[in-house]
Amino acid sequence: MDKPFAITLDPGSSLANRTGSWRTTRPVYVDRLPPCNHACPAGENIQGWLYHAESGDYESAWRELVKNNPMPAVMGRVCYHPCESACNRGSLDESVSIHAVERFLGDEAARRGWKIEAGPSTGKRVLVVGAGPAGLSAAWHLRLAGHAVAIHEAGPLSGGMMRFGIPKYRLPREVLDAEVQRILALGVELKLNSKVDDVLATMKAGAFDACFLAVGAHLAKRAYIPAGDASKILDAVSVLRGMEGAEKPLLGRRVVVYGGGNTAIDVARTAKRLGAEESIIVYRRTREKMPAHDFEVEEALAEGVMMKWLSTIKEAGEASFTVEKMALDENGFPQPTGEFETIEADSLVLALGQDVDLSLLDNVPDLVVENGSVRVDAGMMSGYPGIFAGGDMVPAERTVTVAIGHGKKAARNIDAWLRGETYASPPKHEVATFDKLNTWYYADAPKTVQPVLDIIRRQGTFEEVLGGLDEGNALFEARRCLSCGNCFECDNCYGVCPDNAVIKLGPGKRFRFNYDYCKGCGICVAECPCGAIRTEPETI
Amino acid sequence: MEMQQIKFYQTGTFTVGNRLLDADQRSVQANMERTNSLNSGHRACQGCGEALGARYAIDAAMRAANNQVIACNATGCLEVFSTPYPETSWQIPWIHSLFGNAAAVATGVAAAMKVKGRRDVRVIAQGGDGGTTDIGFGCLSGMFERNDDVLYICYDNEAYMNTGVQRSSATPPAARTATTMALGPEPGNAFGQGKNVPLIAMAHGIPYVATASVAYLRDLEEKVKRAMSLSGARYIHILVPCPLGWGAQPSDTIKLARLAVETGLFPLFEAEHGEVVGSTRIRRRVPVEEYLKPQKRFAHLFGKTPAVGTLARIQEMADRNIRKYRLIDERRHG
Numbered sequence: 027m028d029k030p031f032a033i034t035l036d037p038g039s040s041l042a043n044r045t046g047s048w049r050t051t052r053p054v055y056v057d058r059l060p061p062c063n064h065a066c067p068a069g070e071n072i073q074g075w076l077y078h079a080e081s082g083d084y085e086s087a088w089r090e091l092v093k094n095n096p097m098p099a100v101m102g103r104v105c106y107h108p109c110e111s112a113c114n115r116g117s118l119d120e121s122v123s124i125h126a127v128e129r130f131l132g133d134e135a136a137r138r139g140w141k142i143e144a145g146p147s148t149g150k151r152v153l154v155v156g157a158g159p160a161g162l163s164a165a166w167h168l169r170l171a172g173h174a175v176a177i178h179e180a181g182p183l184s185g186g187m188m189r190f191g192i193p194k195y196r197l198p199r200e201v202l203d204a205e206v207q208r209i210l211a212l213g214v215e216l217k218l219n220s221k222v223d224d225v226l227a228t229m230k231a232g233a234f235d236a237c238f239l240a241v242g243a244h245l246a247k248r249a250y251i252p253a254g255d256a257s258k259i260l261d262a263v264s265v266l267r268g269m270e271g272a273e274k275p276l277l278g279r280r281v282v283v284y285g286g287g288n289t290a291i292d293v294a295r296t297a298k299r300l301g302a303e304e305s306i307i308v309y310r311r312t313r314e315k316m317p318a319h320d321f322e323v324e325e326a327l328a329e330g331v332m333m334k335w336l337s338t339i340k341e342a343g344e345a346s347f348t349v350e351k352m353a354l355d356e357n358g359f360p361q362p363t364g365e366f367e368t369i370e371a372d373s374l375v376l377a378l379g380q381d382v383d384l385s386l387l388d389n390v391p392d393l394v395v396e397n398g399s400v401r402v403d404a405g406m407m408s409g410y411p412g413i414f415a416g417g418d419m420v421p422a423e424r425t426v427t428v429a430i431g432h433g434k435k436a437a438r439n440i441d442a443w444l445r446g447e448t449y450a451s452p453p454k455h456e457v458a459t460f461d462k463l464n465t466w467y468y469a470d471a472p473k474t475v476q477p478v479l480d481i482i483r484r485q486g487t488f489e490e491v492l493g494g495l496d497e498g499n500a501l502f503e504a505r506r507c508l509s510c511g512n513c514f515e516c517d518n519c520y521g522v523c524p525d526n527a528v529i530k531l532g533p534g535k536r537f538r539f540n541y542d543y544c545k546g547c548g549i550c551v552a553e554c555p556c557g558a559i560r561t562e563p564e565t566i
Numbered sequence: 567m568e569m570q571q572i573k574f575y576q577t578g579t580f581t582v583g584n585r586l587l588d589a590d591q592r593s594v595q596a597n598m599e600r601t602n603s604l605n606s607g608h609r610a611c612q613g614c615g616e617a618l619g620a621r622y623a624i625d626a627a628m629r630a631a632n633n634q635v636i637a638c639n640a641t642g643c644l645e646v647f648s649t650p651y652p653e654t655s656w657q658i659p660w661i662h663s664l665f666g667n668a669a670a671v672a673t674g675v676a677a678a679m680k681v682k683g684r685r686d687v688r689v690i691a692q693g694g695d696g697g698t699t700d701i702g703f704g705c706l707s708g709m710f711e712r713n714d715d716v717l718y719i720c721y722d723n724e725a726y727m728n729t730g731v732q733r734s735s736a737t738p739p740a741a742r743t744a745t746t747m748a749l750g751p752e753p754g755n756a757f758g759q760g761k762n763v764p765l766i767a768m769a770h771g772i773p774y775v776a777t778a779s780v781a782y783l784r785d786l787e788e789k790v791k792r793a794m795s796l797s798g799a800r801y802i803h804i805l806v807p808c809p810l811g812w813g814a815q816p817s818d819t820i821k822l823a824r825l826a827v828e829t830g831l832f833p834l835f836e837a838e839h840g841e842v843v844g845s846t847r848i849r850r851r852v853p854v855e856e857y858l859k860p861q862k863r864f865a866h867l868f869g870k871t872p873a874v875g876t877l878a879r880i881q882e883m884a885d886r887n888i889r890k891y892r893l894i895d896e897r898r899h900g
Contacts, residue, residue, distance in 0.1 A: 035652035040607030042653060048612065080576060081586060466824065466850070469578040505576040505586065514576075517583025521595040521783060522820055524618040526606045530598050533585065543606035547613035547809075548817030555577060 049546035058458035058511025062109035068431040079504035096166035102129025120473040130500040136204040145172035153234040158186020160417030161240035163433025169212040180221035194488040243380035243418040253342035262377035278372025285377030286316040405439035458511025462557030513558040519550035608655035609647040613816025615806035630794035631688040640668035640693025643728040666701040669709040672716040695722040695736035710770035723808035748866035767801040774800040781824035813862020825857035830884035833891040845891040
């Protein structure tokens, strides 16, 4: 007994007192699904690649990005970015300019020559029909999985609608070429000018084990318009396609474009750049009902494109067109009013939608075609085993991003099918909605505005309208990401626990709860900025 | 217009850590090697603001003093929940004597260290608002007046929580406690009573006085660091919400501490030798109701017939603080 006076017990640590037994609810680390990822038709892990970009590690960011989408430079330019409409930061100040950072990463990859290796060979061969976004995306993912891929493309160049449908001022061709080249460099065989007339025959001839159909919608829809012999009527697809040839389409001084979709806008803006003094869009409904994206309408208006709402074209003459005024009925459908007027114009371009040429499928048994689209199951496979389809060929929104997503999804299912398995996509996490965040912690920062090409300059040229971010503001923009639902190691939980019951595991390793001492107060849940901790009831 | 290089770090210094910041710009609490002065297993209630505030402050002091710190504790929650005999949660040299004499004990320890020539050892006295503003006030004032080399830290949870939520001289007006019931024409604690110890400390002309909050970790750590860089009597007053006594959710501890600051009811400022030298700006100003409503001790102000007059008086207090301590950046808010 060498204890001090009146001391009978050895001093002990409070660690003997396991306060975890007080708990009725427990905090649990979770990864919730960020709304941007949730909204992305290509299934990109946007929060995931922004996380790397935030620390300036652009190469890791790019590598995370191309796991899902091989064409970030294209995507950053042409995608209508549903991710940004879903972005939680939009409820705080302005959504993160995801497309601008994506574009920066894509351009950076081209500049620095970042590459990815194909997977070890499986000995399986897959035929891809069409070198558009869906076909190229499928080829990329199939090569990463180790399958041999041959793309048969009907046209003289790769890219599909990205080349023949999207004007240069939105997508410079060297950007497209660089990303296509990277895909081809994985060992993809590309056969140009080789239209597939009978898909089963082509598969047999090339000893292919599976096929992905990705033919774009290149057939223009027509409308019956009584016309004189001398009237000049063209369709939007051929005008835009003609822009890729040496002979540019001759549209004249005054051009009328009939239609209200993005293609109509593209043609009207292209006509301006070809020297038309007046480029008029005629659309039978109102601006609110127009399917074209609002920012494209705004850009077109700013460039001097004119719009004639609630009008249809009744008759085409030599240098004039008769237009009938329409009125919306109570159901919002346009009805003729019997009022006519005449527009003087040199040419009329019809932008009324497009169809896919499905003649290559005529001899395929069990493959069902409905309303001009191929019927596919949840795994993108048609009724004929081993033939998959995507992009414009299947019922879906016809955008480059959707097509890229189809290519990825089809590739995963083809890969599983070739191994005799069924692809099961991992279960989706709960969406990290705005109410799950504690936004007090985020620093205030407005969106970085991309430079817009001066209006006068862009009316006459095909230079890219939107400029890119430089490294400084790309980093700034990436750091505006709230990292919704996914831990970004801010140390808040580790700091705010009154019981030291959060164990920090070190950089990149996140944290762990010490349930021996966690009393379940929930401060960590409340103070987690990004909503990466959930409270669960304790089983008692 | 002046040009400025924009440095933007996602959450800046608002979060405890930030992987984007340089290591030397991160908080003490973000460090895996922090002292954890007050260790796990203590018996504080769920969501205790005082346990959190004590670890924040003492860990920062340990870092600043190269781990050479002795803490003298007044009686109170902090002492009771951390040291039920024979256990201790303290991982630093720590002594408790009486409710009212923490400042005097610290004076003695500082004198002993001086005699022993241990200039490297720094002394801290700490206690709750009861042990500081009421019971230990005489000893505290003496320590200030003699300018003893002690940093006194008061963890203010605005009542005697440990003994059953009785009013202290730090209890705010209108708050219900066991001794200021929500009854009669003016329910809760009376207006115009109590004391503001940071201002009294400043009146002693001591080298350093500051207020801090568990919701503003970086600010708190900076203030402890500044205090530890000085010698003589120093005082830091930290607001620490008490879920039990305030009738609040344990998970709301930091939120309430933040709202106390953002309403203007608890101004964050620093003073040297009796003069205010800086204040922490309010980031997003909110009306006092937002702070009062989640607390059951103010429940009688709401309900079917809200006590509009009382709320207006409390708002007036907040507005006065905002004016007095310049808590709002005039350029930003016009």
